[in-house]
Amino acid sequence: MIAVQGVQGQKVAVLGLGRSGLATARALVAGGAEPLLWDDSPEARAKAEAEGFTCHDLTRNAAFEGVAALVVSPGIPHLYPAPNPVIARAMDLGVPVDNDIGLFFRSLSTPEWDNFDTVPRVICVTGSNGKSTTTALIHHILAEAGRPTQMAGNIGRGVLDIDPPGEGEVIVLELSSYQTDLARALTPDVAVFTNLSPDHLDRHAGMGGYFAAKRRLFAEGGPDRAVIGVDEVEGRYLANQLAQGAGDDRVIRISSGQKLDAFGWSVFARKGFLAEWRHGRQIASIDLREVKGLPGAHNHQNACAAYAAVRSLGLAPRQIEAALHSFGGLPHRSQLVGERGGVRFVNDSKATNVDSAAKALQAFPRIRWIAGGMGKDGGIAALQPFLGSVVKAYLIGHSARDFALQIGQTPHEICETMDRAVARAAEEAQAGEVVLLAPAAASFDQYPNFEKRGEDFTARVRALIG
Template identity: 70%
Template sequence: MIPVQGYDGRHVAVLGMGRSGVATAKALEAGGAIPIVWDDSPTGRAAAEANGWALRDLTAAGGFDGIAALIVSPGIPHLYPTPNPVIAAAWDAGVPVDNDIGLFFRSWATDDWDGFDSAPRVIAVTGSNGKSTTTALIHHILVQNGRPAQMAGNIGRGVLDLDPAHDGEVVVLELSSYQTDLARHLTPDVAVLTNISPDHLDRHAGLGGYFAAKRRLFAEGGPDRAVIGVDEDEGRYLANQLVDDLSDDRLIRISVTRKLTSGWCVFARKGFLSEYRRGQQTGSIDLRGVAGLPGAHNHQNACAAYAAARTLGIGPKGIEAALHSYPGLPHRSQLIAERRGVKFVNDSKATNVDAAAKALQAFPKIRWICGGLQKEGGLGPLIPHLGSVVQAYVIGREAESFARQLPGVEAQVCGTMEVAVAAAMRDAHPGEVVLLAPACASFDQYDSFAARGDDFTARVLAAL
């Protein structure tokens, strides 16, 4: 646990008693603060009482009297589409609002570091797609190369659940736009942007607000090194803003759509990763045989992880060996099984159109299980990538509407995962892939993308 610094003996309010809120309250208490908590649900309030924390309705008159700060769990809206009433009350009372990421960055460094030979470092990864894989891959590369490392944030442990730093340790954080948008302190040593595509638009009042939330990690964080995906205009804009010219080694640009040779850059084309620095090639890896990273979208993740590892002085050969031993993450291009020449792949984390489009580009012949709770913007960006789809099997509350938006694709409205898996397995031929890549949120039928992926996996394995 990371004891929160700066609030010793002061009352700090915590809104939301999910995983993040509970860990935050415990870390505040460990640092000498006095947590005052609130949750809108009776279950959350019961969890707070079970831990012995005082409950207070923070929207009541005088709710913020004596409160030094309000710490908000990431799922709670603080501005769009409308501010949570507790957050609005904090604004009116002049109480600073923060989240656990902000607390981590203000509390991570301690006086113990004065005795370390090498200061601990933080790599923070954000972006629309691939940030979980990139985060896990960076952590894997570090561990495989003998570097002490921890992983947390939007993946694995909460940031305040981390162990106190060791000499030379590296913490790798996955940060969502919900987390970067509100944190009052963002000071990573290395910051990574994988890519930008429309997502969470209601929470950020459009793509501009969403990009602004991501940009804070770089503009306000001031990292020593920045790794930026430049395959979208937002990435190119951000890269251009960070340095005066391409000879500045504080920036590494990455791409899977173009060859880059100016400045420090890493790109992948036709399955080969290349690193260039000052116009000279300094590294190359054949990614085609890396089983845990199939498809161009995973090659982008490999470029980002490679670049981040290079900022820490890890050599290309050490990175290459680690890539080959990377097992992959559940629900992200995860090979579940193979039977009679048919592969079954779980990419339930493809919850938006851009992620699903990238999954469709990874395989030549696809029996595609798709659908769910559609997000804003429609399915337009998917249309150019439907050529690999042999047939679609559509699930979810909006299955019929989804199926009508797939021009030239034979689409069967299945409704449920049970029906879709059975139909796809019945129809599939050798050389084809049964792919779950929903392009939608899961909340019409499941509690999470993980629950959806687990259902797909269980039904496939039960039928084999």
């Protein structure tokens, strides 16, 4: 674990006892602090107490006496739509509020690094869609190239739960807007911005606040290299803000669809081919069409982001290309579950919003589409331009009937449950078609999270195809 520095002998309150909260508590103890733990859930408190921790009710008036800081788990609101009462009390008393990401960055470097010929590096990935795939792909490429590497953050382990990095090691972190918004320290060596689309807007009081939370990783983090997706106006703005001019190769612009040949350094994908350009000259190209773990234009953008990040660390294009072909993809993100009679079954349960569902719908030519769940604000009317590849929709969950009204003339069937949707789609699918789970909705009406929804789809498909 990463022992938290600068907390020796201090009382540090920890609010939220999920994965990151418990990892924070352990790291605080390792750093010589006394953690005061609290969670509104009795089950979470019991789990912490089973590890030997003592819980302290942070809702009491005197709870913050002698407390040096409050560390907050990412799921707990600290500003919008309203601060959690414990956080509000800490702010009223002037107690610094931080999260595990802030503790990580202030504690990562140690005196041992003075003896390293090559110090560890940190790559951070943020954005709306593609963060997890890009993070995992960077980690995979590094590992395949023989570089020591660990992956953590919003994927895998909590950041304070990783091993102290050794010489030349690369830490790859996926960071959500919840994590970048509150961290008091952000100092990545390479920062990646994939894209931006509406999500978590209640938590950030709109798109401006959402983008501002992402932007902190770059504006306040001061990375040596910034990899910026410029397919949205926010990315173009961010790249412009960071670069001293078009030729500034500290900013690597990436795109899926645009030709970017007028900048100091760019990586883009068009018609299935990735191209790297530097100072007006193409220096590498990779055919992505046969990379099975990265189907569709959205995954080609992820490939561009990962390519740019590891190129900035000195990896060769041939090393990267070989690693792309061995990448199996992530569960619930354009994951090929199986095939029967020429019909492929793809699990993209992570496609919980309209933008990510649109990208999934553009990845395949003929789709039997399983969609629905707990619909988000605005529904799925915005998906109309992307339904041309849908042979038929099989709608499930709370929003099934609302979705049916929003998909126009697209053939559909109200299935309500995953069991029936998989069975009906498999029964009707023809060779060359894809049965695609891309819900465009949250899972909470029928499942505790998108992972469980994807696991249900996967289990039913595998039972069906044998």
